[in-house]
Amino acid sequence: MNVPIKPQSQTMSFRYGDEQITFERVKRPQATGKVLIKVHPDCRVIASAPEGAESEAVLSAVKKRGRWIYEQLRDFRKQLEFTTLRQYISGESHYYLGKQYLLKVIEAPEQVQGVKLLRGKLEVSVRTKSADKVKELLTDWYKARAKETFAKRLDAMLEQALWVEERPPLRILTMQTQWGSCSPNGRITLNPHLVKAPRECIDYVILHELCHIAEHNHSERFYRLMGQVMPNWEKTKERLDGMASVITN
The missing domain is CATH 3.30.2010.10 (Metalloproteases ("zincins"), catalytic domain)
Known part of the structure; x- marks a missing residue:
């Protein structure tokens, strides 16, 4: 078995305002009812949910955090505008x-x-x-x-x-x-x-x-x-x- 750099996932999406936000649903190891939502600096949105949770319930939980997700994505996108691939030069x-x-x-x-x-x-x-x-x-x-x-x-x-x-x-x-x-x-x-x-x-x-x-x-x-x-x-x-x-x- 292995530790993946990106976890195995199911892609889902919802609309917030004029934007279609896509997120990845991954299995949450601990079998609790809570859905954990994380927005990463590379603008990946991850929802960790129990394996048995219904898709509608997961989607509903993510939608409730829609505004927060939208704001996080906006902030990280601003940061990414100044991020370039490494050129291996002084100052990086x-x-x-x-x-x-x-x-x-x-x-x-x-x-x-x-x-x-x-x-x-x-x-x-x-x-x-x-x-x-x-x-x-x-x-x-x-x-x-x-x-x-x-x-x-x-x-x-x-x-x-x-x-x-x-x-x-x-x-x-x-x-x-x-x-x-x-x-x-x-x-x-x-x-x-x-x-x-x-x-x-x-x-x-x-x-x-x-x-x-x-x-x-x-x-x-x-x-x-x-x-x-x-x-x-x-x-x-x-x-x-x-x-x-x-x-x-």
Whole structure:
């Protein structure tokens, strides 16, 4: 089983004023009657509802928050107008462990090419300025940091995962749709982009995969186990979902 970057969903929509607002209905693990509504910075609207809830009831709950959703979308769209795809030039903002760092590209023909985290900046030294080379060096740096960080966090989370008898093998792999996965034989695979997220988000994904060693599907027993080892995991998951668009590009 895996932790998707975007949850499996059903697309629904409603009209508010002169706008047709589309939202994704996803399954809410905890079987409570409440519908949780979240508007993400990339303008995705997510309604988390119990699996057994009728579509009409979900739609009604979302419509009641129509004005709030509309205002959130308006504010985030204004922000997106100033957001462009990364060009890998000095002055850009890049994430590492949940914090933003300014990118500083240094052209130094005589220096070894590489990345350093210094005084709140990500300094990338290149022989000649090239966006492709800066991106390549940053990608390699993130993968190296991910390998080191994920190994440490896995060891820390294993102290809580008392059902795991042996340290599972760990693999780092860039994935388009998943933060992490657990194979049937217990190998854990994690997405290097995850190292850009806060530590608690990394811990959440690792614990999710460790729970799959005990429970191979998303059963009630699985969610009960998640709740025992990370009581506030739903809030942490929401935080990670909200960051997805800015830490995966």
